[in-house]
Amino acid sequence: MLKILISIAVTASLLAACNVPSFRLDVQQGNAIDDDKVAQLREGMTARQVAFLLGTPQVKGTFVREDRWDYVYYHRPGRGASELRRVSVFFDHGRVARIEDTQAPGG
Structure with a gap:
């Protein structure tokens, strides 16, 4: 009976x-990328101007490509x-030659 x-x-x-809703934290990693600041980037800008707009890049050049800065942002709500x-x-x-953005502004 006791068992x-x-x-x-x-x-x-x-x-x-099982019925209690669990709480999940938001996870944000990398550089927060502001659409307005990305829209201000132009070919011919200096590295210093880019750093002023977007901040220090997540990945700043490598041994393979010294001429590329990558700003990466990951958000998991x-x-x-x-x-x-x-x-x-x-x-x-030393000047911006091209910009690649994986997300169109506003999207």
Whole structure:
């Protein structure tokens, strides 16, 4: 009889725990990328001007490509879809030659 009561109590506790909504934290990593600031980027800008607008890049050149800065932003909300965005700025002789954005402004 005691085993049955313990089993019922444990089962009821487990079922009650299943109905409690769990809390999930938002996870944000990388550089927050502002659409307005990305829109201000222009070919011919200096590296210093780019750093003033977007801040220090997440990845600033590598041994393979010294002329590329990558700004990466990842956001996983507690509920809903994740967002991954990357803005790459390519330099030629210290000036912006091209900009690649994985997300169109406003989207």
